[in-house]
Amino acid sequence: MNYPNQSVSVTVMLPQNVYQQAKETAANEQQHLEAFLSQLIVDGLKSHTIGKLWETVSEQYRDRLSQEGTLAQSTDEVLQTLRKIREQVADEFYSG
Amino acid sequence: MNSIQGELIALDTNQFIFALRQEPLYPACKILLWEKLPQLKIYLPLQVLMELERNLTMTEMRSLLVILNQAKSIEWDYTPAPIYLIEQWQQRGAKKGDAVIAAHLEAANIQYFISENRHFLTELPDLPFHVLNSEAALKALLL
Numbered sequence: 001m002n003y004p005n006q007s008v009s010v011t012v013m014l015p016q017n018v019y020q021q022a023k024e025t026a027a028n029e030q031q032h033l034e035a036f037l038s039q040l041i042v043d044g045l046k047s048h049t050i051g052k053l054w055e056t057v058s059e060q061y062r063d064r065l066s067q068e069g070t071l072a073q074s075t076d077e078v079l080q081t082l083r084k085i086r087e088q089v090a091d092e093f094y095s096g
Numbered sequence: 097m098n099s100i101q102g103e104l105i106a107l108d109t110n111q112f113i114f115a116l117r118q119e120p121l122y123p124a125c126k127i128l129l130w131e132k133l134p135q136l137k138i139y140l141p142l143q144v145l146m147e148l149e150r151n152l153t154m155t156e157m158r159s160l161l162v163i164l165n166q167a168k169s170i171e172w173d174y175t176p177a178p179i180y181l182i183e184q185w186q187q188r189g190a191k192k193g194d195a196v197i198a199a200h201l202e203a204a205n206i207q208y209f210i211s212e213n214r215h216f217l218t219e220l221p222d223l224p225f226h227v228l229n230s231e232a233a234l235k236a237l238l239l
Binding site: 043046047049050051053054056057058060061062064065071075078079082083085086087088089090091093094 | 109110113114115116117118119121122129130131133134143146147150151152153155156159160162163166176177179182191192193194195196197212213215
Protein backbone atom coordinates (compact mmCIF):
# COMPACT_ATOMS: atom_id res chain seq x y z
CA MET A 1 0.00 0.00 0.00
CA ASN A 2 1.20 3.52 -0.80
CA TYR A 3 1.03 6.26 1.80
CA PRO A 4 0.86 9.70 0.17
CA ASN A 5 2.90 11.45 2.88
CA GLN A 6 5.53 8.74 3.19
CA SER A 7 8.98 9.90 2.05
CA VAL A 8 11.14 7.94 -0.32
CA SER A 9 14.82 8.34 -0.94
CA VAL A 10 15.94 9.14 -4.49
CA THR A 11 19.33 9.72 -6.04
CA VAL A 12 19.71 12.40 -8.70
CA MET A 13 22.71 13.51 -10.71
CA LEU A 14 23.30 17.27 -10.85
CA PRO A 15 25.91 19.29 -12.72
CA GLN A 16 28.60 20.45 -10.30
CA ASN A 17 27.75 24.16 -10.75
CA VAL A 18 24.04 23.55 -10.09
CA TYR A 19 24.87 21.54 -6.98
CA GLN A 20 27.14 24.35 -5.77
CA GLN A 21 24.46 26.96 -6.41
CA ALA A 22 21.84 24.90 -4.55
CA LYS A 23 24.24 24.40 -1.65
CA GLU A 24 24.97 28.12 -1.39
CA THR A 25 21.30 29.11 -1.68
CA ALA A 26 20.27 26.60 0.98
CA ALA A 27 23.03 27.90 3.28
CA ASN A 28 21.93 31.51 2.70
CA GLU A 29 18.38 30.55 3.59
CA GLN A 30 19.62 28.55 6.60
CA GLN A 31 18.13 25.33 5.34
CA HIS A 32 19.53 21.83 5.07
CA LEU A 33 20.45 21.08 1.46
CA GLU A 34 18.29 17.94 1.38
CA ALA A 35 15.18 19.78 2.62
CA PHE A 36 15.86 22.66 0.24
CA LEU A 37 16.15 20.36 -2.81
CA SER A 38 13.09 18.41 -1.75
CA GLN A 39 11.03 21.63 -1.52
CA LEU A 40 12.36 22.77 -4.92
CA ILE A 41 11.08 19.54 -6.50
CA VAL A 42 7.68 19.90 -4.80
CA ASP A 43 7.38 23.54 -5.96
CA GLY A 44 8.67 22.75 -9.45
CA LEU A 45 6.23 19.87 -9.88
CA LYS A 46 3.34 22.07 -8.77
CA SER A 47 4.33 24.83 -11.22
CA HIS A 48 4.70 22.28 -14.01
CA THR A 49 1.24 20.88 -13.32
CA ILE A 50 -0.31 24.36 -13.20
CA GLY A 51 1.40 25.25 -16.48
CA LYS A 52 -0.07 22.16 -18.18
CA LEU A 53 -3.56 22.97 -16.84
CA TRP A 54 -3.28 26.55 -18.12
CA GLU A 55 -2.08 25.32 -21.52
CA THR A 56 -5.14 23.08 -21.87
CA VAL A 57 -7.79 25.62 -20.85
CA SER A 58 -6.10 28.45 -22.75
CA GLU A 59 -6.04 26.35 -25.93
CA GLN A 60 -9.76 25.51 -25.53
CA TYR A 61 -10.58 29.17 -24.90
CA ARG A 62 -8.51 30.46 -27.83
CA ASP A 63 -10.05 27.84 -30.14
CA ARG A 64 -13.53 28.96 -29.15
CA LEU A 65 -12.68 32.65 -29.63
CA SER A 66 -11.16 31.79 -32.99
CA GLN A 67 -14.39 30.05 -34.08
CA GLU A 68 -16.43 33.00 -32.83
CA GLY A 69 -14.13 35.41 -34.66
CA THR A 70 -13.04 37.38 -31.57
CA LEU A 71 -9.52 36.06 -31.01
CA ALA A 72 -8.04 38.81 -33.17
CA GLN A 73 -9.71 41.60 -31.16
CA SER A 74 -7.33 44.34 -30.07
CA THR A 75 -6.55 44.68 -26.36
CA ASP A 76 -8.51 47.93 -26.29
CA GLU A 77 -11.55 46.15 -27.74
CA VAL A 78 -11.20 43.37 -25.13
CA LEU A 79 -10.94 45.92 -22.31
CA GLN A 80 -13.94 47.78 -23.68
CA THR A 81 -15.98 44.54 -23.81
CA LEU A 82 -14.96 43.73 -20.23
CA ARG A 83 -16.01 47.20 -19.06
CA LYS A 84 -19.38 46.73 -20.76
CA ILE A 85 -19.87 43.33 -19.08
CA ARG A 86 -18.90 44.89 -15.72
CA GLU A 87 -21.62 47.50 -16.04
CA GLN A 88 -24.20 44.92 -17.21
CA VAL A 89 -23.49 42.60 -14.27
CA ALA A 90 -23.58 45.47 -11.77
CA ASP A 91 -26.82 46.84 -13.23
CA GLU A 92 -28.52 43.44 -13.18
CA PHE A 93 -27.30 42.31 -9.77
CA TYR A 94 -27.61 45.61 -7.91
CA SER A 95 -30.76 46.91 -9.59
CA GLY A 96 -33.22 49.06 -7.69
CA MET B 97 6.55 50.11 -3.64
CA ASN B 98 5.98 47.41 -1.02
CA SER B 99 6.17 43.68 -1.65
CA ILE B 100 2.89 41.90 -2.29
CA GLN B 101 4.44 38.61 -1.18
CA GLY B 102 2.17 37.21 1.53
CA GLU B 103 -0.50 39.90 0.94
CA LEU B 104 -4.07 39.04 0.00
CA ILE B 105 -4.52 40.49 -3.50
CA ALA B 106 -7.55 40.88 -5.74
CA LEU B 107 -7.18 40.20 -9.45
CA ASP B 108 -9.38 41.97 -11.96
CA THR B 109 -11.26 39.98 -14.59
CA ASN B 110 -8.88 41.30 -17.25
CA GLN B 111 -5.97 39.45 -15.61
CA PHE B 112 -7.66 36.08 -16.13
CA ILE B 113 -8.85 36.92 -19.63
CA PHE B 114 -5.43 38.16 -20.80
CA ALA B 115 -3.75 35.11 -19.23
CA LEU B 116 -6.17 32.83 -21.10
CA ARG B 117 -5.82 34.75 -24.36
CA GLN B 118 -2.02 34.83 -23.87
CA GLU B 119 -2.25 38.50 -24.75
CA PRO B 120 1.10 39.61 -26.23
CA LEU B 121 0.69 43.23 -25.08
CA TYR B 122 0.29 42.15 -21.46
CA PRO B 123 2.70 39.21 -21.05
CA ALA B 124 2.92 39.83 -17.29
CA CYS B 125 -0.69 38.62 -16.86
CA LYS B 126 0.34 35.22 -18.13
CA ILE B 127 3.54 35.10 -16.05
CA LEU B 128 1.67 36.14 -12.92
CA LEU B 129 -1.03 33.50 -13.25
CA TRP B 130 0.78 30.70 -15.07
CA GLU B 131 4.07 30.83 -13.18
CA LYS B 132 3.60 32.73 -9.94
CA LEU B 133 0.23 31.34 -8.87
CA PRO B 134 1.64 29.17 -6.02
CA GLN B 135 3.04 32.36 -4.48
CA LEU B 136 -0.22 34.33 -4.63
CA LYS B 137 -2.84 34.77 -1.93
CA ILE B 138 -5.92 35.63 -3.94
CA TYR B 139 -9.20 37.29 -2.99
CA LEU B 140 -11.98 36.78 -5.57
CA PRO B 141 -15.05 38.99 -5.13
CA LEU B 142 -18.50 38.02 -6.39
CA GLN B 143 -18.46 40.69 -9.12
CA VAL B 144 -15.30 39.23 -10.72
CA LEU B 145 -16.70 35.69 -10.46
CA MET B 146 -19.89 36.75 -12.25
CA GLU B 147 -17.91 38.56 -14.94
CA LEU B 148 -15.79 35.46 -15.50
CA GLU B 149 -18.96 33.38 -15.84
CA ARG B 150 -20.14 35.76 -18.58
CA ASN B 151 -16.88 35.35 -20.47
CA LEU B 152 -16.27 31.62 -20.10
CA THR B 153 -18.14 28.42 -20.87
CA MET B 154 -18.99 26.14 -17.94
CA THR B 155 -16.12 23.81 -18.86
CA GLU B 156 -13.63 26.69 -19.10
CA MET B 157 -14.89 28.12 -15.81
CA ARG B 158 -14.55 24.75 -14.09
CA SER B 159 -10.99 24.36 -15.36
CA LEU B 160 -10.10 27.87 -14.22
CA LEU B 161 -11.43 27.19 -10.73
CA VAL B 162 -9.38 23.98 -10.52
CA ILE B 163 -6.28 25.95 -11.48
CA LEU B 164 -6.96 28.78 -9.03
CA ASN B 165 -7.17 26.27 -6.20
CA GLN B 166 -3.42 25.80 -6.74
CA ALA B 167 -2.75 29.33 -5.44
CA LYS B 168 -1.02 29.71 -2.09
CA SER B 169 -4.45 30.58 -0.76
CA ILE B 170 -7.73 31.63 -2.29
CA GLU B 171 -10.67 33.37 -0.71
CA TRP B 172 -13.95 33.19 -2.63
CA ASP B 173 -16.27 35.99 -1.57
CA TYR B 174 -19.86 35.22 -2.58
CA THR B 175 -21.22 38.09 -0.50
CA PRO B 176 -22.75 40.96 -2.48
CA ALA B 177 -20.87 44.25 -2.10
CA PRO B 178 -22.42 46.54 0.55
CA ILE B 179 -24.93 48.86 -1.12
CA TYR B 180 -23.94 51.89 0.99
CA LEU B 181 -20.33 51.55 -0.15
CA ILE B 182 -21.36 51.16 -3.81
CA GLU B 183 -23.38 54.37 -3.51
CA GLN B 184 -20.48 56.17 -1.82
CA TRP B 185 -18.11 55.25 -4.65
CA GLN B 186 -20.67 56.25 -7.28
CA GLN B 187 -21.05 59.62 -5.56
CA ARG B 188 -17.29 60.00 -5.80
CA GLY B 189 -17.43 59.54 -9.57
CA ALA B 190 -17.11 55.82 -10.16
CA LYS B 191 -19.18 53.98 -12.73
CA LYS B 192 -21.49 51.45 -11.07
CA GLY B 193 -19.35 48.42 -11.98
CA ASP B 194 -16.13 49.98 -10.72
CA ALA B 195 -18.01 51.17 -7.61
CA VAL B 196 -19.00 47.54 -6.91
CA ILE B 197 -15.37 46.40 -7.17
CA ALA B 198 -14.16 49.26 -4.94
CA ALA B 199 -16.90 48.44 -2.42
CA HIS B 200 -15.94 44.74 -2.37
CA LEU B 201 -12.26 45.53 -1.78
CA GLU B 202 -12.94 48.17 0.84
CA ALA B 203 -15.33 45.90 2.75
CA ALA B 204 -12.83 43.02 2.69
CA ASN B 205 -9.92 45.33 3.56
CA ILE B 206 -7.90 44.27 0.52
CA GLN B 207 -4.75 46.32 -0.03
CA TYR B 208 -3.87 45.47 -3.63
CA PHE B 209 -5.92 45.28 -6.81
CA ILE B 210 -4.18 44.00 -9.94
CA SER B 211 -5.76 45.37 -13.10
CA GLU B 212 -4.98 46.73 -16.54
CA ASN B 213 -8.03 49.00 -16.19
CA ARG B 214 -6.52 52.48 -15.97
CA HIS B 215 -9.93 53.99 -15.20
CA PHE B 216 -9.55 52.99 -11.59
CA LEU B 217 -6.65 55.37 -11.18
CA THR B 218 -8.09 58.20 -13.24
CA GLU B 219 -11.73 58.24 -12.17
CA LEU B 220 -11.43 57.40 -8.47
CA PRO B 221 -9.54 59.57 -5.98
CA ASP B 222 -8.24 58.33 -2.60
CA LEU B 223 -8.79 54.64 -3.11
CA PRO B 224 -8.24 52.62 0.09
CA PHE B 225 -6.17 50.09 -1.90
CA HIS B 226 -3.28 50.19 -4.37
CA VAL B 227 -4.00 49.53 -8.04
CA LEU B 228 -1.10 47.82 -9.80
CA ASN B 229 -0.88 46.56 -13.35
CA SER B 230 0.43 43.04 -13.85
CA GLU B 231 3.95 44.22 -14.64
CA ALA B 232 4.17 46.22 -11.42
CA ALA B 233 2.63 43.29 -9.52
CA LEU B 234 5.36 40.97 -10.78
CA LYS B 235 8.03 43.43 -9.62
CA ALA B 236 6.28 43.83 -6.26
CA LEU B 237 6.22 40.07 -5.86
CA LEU B 238 10.00 39.91 -6.16
CA LEU B 239 10.75 42.73 -3.66
